[in-house]
Amino acid sequence: MSEDTTIGRPGQRRRGVERRREILDRAIEVFRQRGADGTSLRRIAESIGVSHAALLHYFDSREQLLVAVYDHAAAKRAEEEAAHPVEPGTEEMIAAAIANVEVPGLVQLYSTLVAAALEVDSGVGKEYFTSRFERLRAELGETFRSQQAEGRIRDDVSADHLAALLIAASDGLQIQWLLDESVGLSDTLRTFGRLLQAPRAS
């Protein structure tokens, strides 16, 4: 019986999916504490207590594992956020940025993967982050467009530009803050929200 047939059996397949999730859950804990830190697939396997071969059974490469870890962490975060909804748009981005920097290892993983996605030969990472940015811009752009239509934010600027700017500013500020906490992450992002309103008389 070939490996593929074995994997194809419903019970086995389900157990495979569960095992994969279990590995990702444990990997997130490792990254929470330490970040990617240039670790090899072998060292990651050791840290989460599975064999190197087992890891390669579920993930083709180090990059694929790391992207899966980031994606799994982002999905868990989205679930938590759905349970405590905040106002969409700037406030939501501020809440997400604050939650991110509480887990420096994951910001570091994200930054490392995005940098790797810029490499000419990048595979799974380039696709993943290109479509992730596209989806985020589309969602946030839609939110800003609605807020413009409701007269809640200024409408003399492109909602799509605002979305790209806020996503970029949030990514960049998390990095600046992790290097130097005097930057003031939420205050600075709140200033972006202020810019979406007409100036107060001085």
Place this chain on the structure above:
Amino acid sequence: MSEDTTIGRPGQRRRGVERRREILDRAIEVFRQRGADGTSLRRIAESIGVSHAALLHYFDSREQLLVAVYDHAAAKRAEEEAAHPVEPGTEEMIAAAIANVEVPGLVQLYSTLVAAALEVDSGVGKEYFTSRFERLRAELGETFRSQQAEGRIRDDVSADHLAALLIAASDGLQIQWLLDESVGLSDTLRTFGRLLQAPRAS
């Protein structure tokens, strides 16, 4: 005669500085074309046509070489920009961002080094980028403060927050643009400039 004494002789020292600059000039060309792409110190040495030992004579580690390459490229860029001055503040940042993405390998090198600087054990990179961000924020904050005093941009927001926001937005947008050119780098950054003015009547 010890190595240190040899290096300390004026003629030798000068030749050492020249050789170091020569290595950095050649390394920049390699990165221009290919980015860091996870290359080892040995492969970098091969690409620029010096021995691995020679490279280790001038740079203690791969990270130190890469930071020196980035710093050397940034210094050259600053010289070029000084020859073609544009308006300080947002316009200057737009010009710099456009110049950056014309050399994707250097944006990728920058992003990789900044991500590595977030690692717990990061050495030279953490110091370098922490003080680089600090200096950039201080300079741009000063520019925005002057423009506020002259009544050229809105003054109901912190000039220091604007500086941190624009630097973060520029870094983040260069990445988004390299992954997807439909983002519109200069248009989007110009929208940031627009936000510093009162809204136009709609």
